[in-house]
Amino acid sequence: MAEIGHGGIEIVERIMDPKEAKEKIKGLKQIPIRSQIANEVIGIAYGFFSPLQGFMGKADVDGVCKNMRLSNGVLWSIPIVFDMSNEEIAQYDIKPGAKVVLTYTDNPMALFEVEEVFEYNKEEMCQAVYGTKEAKHPGCARTYAYKDKFVGGKITLVNKPKINPPYEPYFIPPLQMRKIFKEKGWKRVVAHQTRNVPHTGHEWLMKGAWLQAYGELPIDKPYVGVLVNAIIGEKRKGDYIDEAIILTQDELRKSGYFGDHNHLTSLTFWDMRYAGPKEAVFHAILRTNLGLTHHMFGRDHAGVGTYYGPYDAHILLESVKKDLAITPVYSMNWLYCPHCGEVTSEGLCNHKKEWQKFSGTLIRSIVDDGVKPPRLIFRPEVFDLVMECAEKYGFGSPFVTDEYLQKRTPVFVIPPLG
Amino acid sequence: MAEEKYPINVWVNEERYEKLQKAGLAGMCEEVLAGLKVIKVYANEKQKDEILKKYPTAKFDSATTKSIELLPRKVKDQIFDLVVTKQSVDVLDEFLSKY
Numbered sequence: 001m002a003e004i005g006h007g008g009i010e011i012v013e014r015i016m017d018p019k020e021a022k023e024k025i026k027g028l029k030q031i032p033i034r035s036q037i038a039n040e041v042i043g044i045a046y047g048f049f050s051p052l053q054g055f056m057g058k059a060d061v062d063g064v065c066k067n068m069r070l071s072n073g074v075l076w077s078i079p080i081v082f083d084m085s086n087e088e089i090a091q092y093d094i095k096p097g098a099k100v101v102l103t104y105t106d107n108p109m110a111l112f113e114v115e116e117v118f119e120y121n122k123e124e125m126c127q128a129v130y131g132t133k134e135a136k137h138p139g140c141a142r143t144y145a146y147k148d149k150f151v152g153g154k155i156t157l158v159n160k161p162k163i164n165p166p167y168e169p170y171f172i173p174p175l176q177m178r179k180i181f182k183e184k185g186w187k188r189v190v191a192h193q194t195r196n197v198p199h200t201g202h203e204w205l206m207k208g209a210w211l212q213a214y215g216e217l218p219i220d221k222p223y224v225g226v227l228v229n230a231i232i233g234e235k236r237k238g239d240y241i242d243e244a245i246i247l248t249q250d251e252l253r254k255s256g257y258f259g260d261h262n263h264l265t266s267l268t269f270w271d272m273r274y275a276g277p278k279e280a281v282f283h284a285i286l287r288t289n290l291g292l293t294h295h296m297f298g299r300d301h302a303g304v305g306t307y308y309g310p311y312d313a314h315i316l317l318e319s320v321k322k323d324l325a326i327t328p329v330y331s332m333n334w335l336y337c338p339h340c341g342e343v344t345s346e347g348l349c350n351h352k353k354e355w356q357k358f359s360g361t362l363i364r365s366i367v368d369d370g371v372k373p374p375r376l377i378f379r380p381e382v383f384d385l386v387m388e389c390a391e392k393y394g395f396g397s398p399f400v401t402d403e404y405l406q407k408r409t410p411v412f413v414i415p416p417l418g
Numbered sequence: 419m420a421e422e423k424y425p426i427n428v429w430v431n432e433e434r435y436e437k438l439q440k441a442g443l444a445g446m447c448e449e450v451l452a453g454l455k456v457i458k459v460y461a462n463e464k465q466k467d468e469i470l471k472k473y474p475t476a477k478f479d480s481a482t483t484k485s486i487e488l489l490p491r492k493v494k495d496q497i498f499d500l501v502v503t504k505q506s507v508d509v510l511d512e513f514l515s516k517y
Contacts, residue, residue, distance in 0.1 A: 238475055238488065300481060310481070333482070336451050356450050359482035362427070366454065368491055369429035376452040 003178055005050035005289040006325065007074035011174050014045045014053060014156045016111065021158035022417055025101045025108055029092050036142075038104040038161075038414075039233055039269035040080055043286075045110065045157035046173035048268055050289045055082035057152030058118040065120075065128035068281070068320070075323035077281035078129060078273060081120075082112070082153075083146040089117060094151055101158070107414040108159050116152040129278050132307055139273040139304075161412040167232070170246050170267045171412075177227075177266065178291035184261075186225040188213045190294035190329055191287040193301070195231050195272065196360045197240045197248045197386055197398075199378045200343050203257055204334040208345060209296040210262060212329045222261035227292060232411055233271035235400045240364075242411060244389035244398050248382045255381040266290075269411070276301065276308035277316035281324075284317065288326045298331040333357070336377065343376060367398065423460040424478065425485045426469075426510075428498050430455035441502050459497055459507045461486060468514055493517070 005011040016024065033041070043049040051074060056064070059071035061079045070076045084094060092100060098114040126133045126140040135141055163171045172180065181189055190213040192206050206226045217223045228249045232242050250265040252258050268286060273279055279302035287295050301313040317328045332347040336358060339351040349355070358377060366373050372383055390398040395407065430438065430447050435455060438444045447455040461469060469486060470476055477488045489497075496517060500509040 306480070338450075338452075341452075357482045358451060359479055361477055361479045361487045362483050362485070365427060365487040365489075366429050368488065369494055370431040370433075370491070371429040371454065374452040374454060377454075 003175055003291070004325075005047060005174065006285045007051050007070075007072075007323075008325075009051040009074070011047040011050045011289060013047055013173070013175060014154070015160065016156050016158050018159070018418055021108075021111075025111060025158055025417075028099055028101045028111075030101045030103045030108065031088070031092055031112070032106075033102045033104055033109070035104075036234065036271045037082060037102070038109065038412075039271060041102060041104075041110045041155055041157065042161060042269050042412075044080070044155045046175075048174060048286055048289055049080060050174070052076075052080060054113070054115075054154035055150075055152050056080050057116040058120065058150075060152070061118075061120055061125070061150070065125055068278075075281070075320055076285065077278040078275060079125060081146065081150045084117075084149055084151055085147040086149065088147070089149060089151075102155075103414070105410070105413040108417050109157065109161075109414045111156045111158050112151075112153055113156075114151055114153040118150055118152065119148070120150055122146060129273070130275055130307070137274070137304065137307060139275050142271070142273065159414055159417050162415045163412045164409050166243055166247060167267060167411050170230070170250070170265055172266045174289045174291060180264070181225070181291050184225060184264075185221060185223065187217060187223045188215075188293045189225045189227050189291065190296060191283075191290070191292045191326075192226055192228045192296050193231065193283050193287075194228060194249065195239070195245065197244055197363075198252055198382060199358065199360065199363045199373075200376060201334040201358060202360075203252060203379070204343050204345070205296060205298060205331050206258075206263075208334070209294070209329045209331055213294040213327075224262065226258065226263050227287075227290070228263070228265040229287060229290065230265070230267045231270050231272055232267045233269060235405065237400050237402070237405070239400045240386075240398060241389060241394045241400055241404055241408070243393040244386050247389060248385050251381050251385050252379065255379065257379060272302065274302060274304035274307075276303040277313040280313035280317055281320060284324050284326050284328070288324065292326055294327045294329050296329050296331050299333060364399070421462055423462060424466045425458040425460055426489065426494075426497065427485055427487065428457045428459060428494050428501070430457060434498055437498075437502055441505070443502060443505060446501070446507070457498070457501060457507060459501065459509060461510050465510045465514060469510075472514075 002010045063069045063071045101108045102110045130139045190209045214224045253263040299310045336356045337349045339354045386398045395403045
C-alpha cells in the first residue's frame with residue numbers, strides 16, 4: 001500500500017540498488033560535499049523531505065520565498081538548495097543535463113542529475129524566510145555563506161550512510177517509521193522536536209501533549225505514542241553533545257518515565273536554520289512524512305534571540321492548517337510550584353507568585369556548577385547518563401567544546417561502494 | 419519605577435556550602451526548585467550588558483528565567499568567593515573592576 005506523505009503525494013525512496021549504482025556512476029565527475037548538503041541528501045533520498053526529489057530549482061525557490069509554496073502548489077517554507085562557486089561550476093562542467101556524483105567522507109554518496117543552474121538574491125531569500133536580512137541571524141549567516149550560484153536537480157542515493165554508534169538504532173526513515181507505528185498499534189503519534197537533554201519540563205510537555213492527542217480514543221490499549229525526533233546537525237560550542245541528547249531522551253523510556261507502549265526516540269539529520277515560524281512549518285512537513293498525526297509546538301518554536309514573537313509559529317501554522325496533514329498541539333510551559341510541590345502547567349496552577357520557572361539553560365548552569373539537580377527537575381538517570389556521555393564521548397564535558405568538534409566520531413559516514 | 423535587576427544564580431554545591439558554613443553564611447542561601455541551594459547575585463542593566471560582553475559563553479535567559487546563566491565555573495567561583503569575603507551579595511561592581 002502506498003504511503004502518502006506531505007502534500008498528499010506518495011513517499012518514494014530515491015535509493016539505487018548498489019549493484020546498479022556502481023555501473024551508473026562509472027566515469028562521472030565526483031564532487032565532494034559538506035555535512036549540511038549530506039544531511040539534506042539523506043533528507044531527500046529517504047523521503048523525510050517528500051515530495052522533494054532533489055535540490056530546488058529557481059521556480060521552487062521563488063515560490064517558497066514569495067508564497068511559501070513549491071511550484072506545484074504544495075506548501076513548503078524553507079529553500080533546500082545546492083550551492084556552487086563559479087569556479088566549481090566551470091571545473092565540474094555543471095550545466096543542465098549533466099550527471100555528477102556527490103561524495104561524502106571520500107566515497108560516492110548520490111547521483112545528482114543537474115536540471116538548472118541559477119542565481120538568487122540572498123537578501124531577498126533571508127527576508128522571505130527569516131523575516132530579517134541581518135547577518136547575525138544564524139539562518140541569514142548560512143544563506144550569505146552560500147556560494148555564487150544554485151544548482152537544481154534530482155538526487156538518488158547510490159550508497160547508504162553507515163550510522164555510527166550510538167546513533168544507529170535512532171535513524172528510522174519515514175517508510176520504516178510508519179511500519180513501526182503500525183506494529184505498535186498507534187493510531188495517533190505526537191512529535192516532540194528537540195535539540196536538548198530532557199529536564200522534567202520537557203518530560204511534562206510530552207506527557208501533556210500525549211494527553212491532548214489521546215482525546216476521545218478508547219483506553220483499552222495504548223493507542224497514542226510520543227515520538228522524540230531529535231535534530232542532529234551542525235553543533236555550536238556550549239550545546240549538549242549529540243550523544244547525550246539522543247541517549248538521554250531514550251533514557252526516559254528505559255527508566256520507566258515512559259514505556260515501549262507510548263514512547264520512541266529517533267533522529268533527523270538537519271542543520272537548524274532558526275527560522276522560527278517558517279521552521280515550525282518545515283518541522284510539521286518533516287513529521288508528516290514520518291507518519292505522525294500530531295506535532296507539539298511550544299513557545300518560540302525554533303526561534304533565536306528576539307526575532308520572533310513567542311507565538312508567531314502558532315499563528316503561521318493556523319494560517320496553513322488546511323495544507324498540513326498533521327495537527328498542531330500547542331503546549332504551555334511547565335514549571336515548578338513549591339506550593340503544589342510538583343512540576344505543573346502554567347495553564348493549571350494559580351500560585352503565580354510562587355512559581356519557579358526553569359529552562360534548559362538554567363539546568364545547564366546548575367550542571368556547570370557541579371550540582372546534581374533534584375529528581376523533580378531533572379531525572380537522576382538522565383543526569384547520570386549525561387555525566388557518562390561526558391566521559392565516554394565528550395572528552396570530559398557534556399557540552400560541545402573545540403576538542404569535541406575536532407575529535408568526535410562522526411554521526412555517519414559513507415562507506416566505500418561495495 | 420524600580421530598576422530592573424537580573425540574577426546570576428550561583429548554585430551551591432557541597433564545596434561552596436562548606437565554605438558558607440565555615441563563614442557563618444549558610445543562611446544566605448535560598449532554596450529553590452525542590453531543594454536546590456542558590457545564592458542570587460543581582461546585576462543591573464549596565465552590569466548585565468558588561469558581563470555578557472566580557473564572557474561570550476554567558477547567556478541571558480530572556481524567555482524563561484530572566485537570569486544570567488552559563489558563566490564559566492571559574493567566574494562563578496570568583497563571584498562566590500567575593501560574596502563570602504564581603505558577606506554580601508552586592509559584589510558585582512567590585513567583581514567587574516577586579517576581573
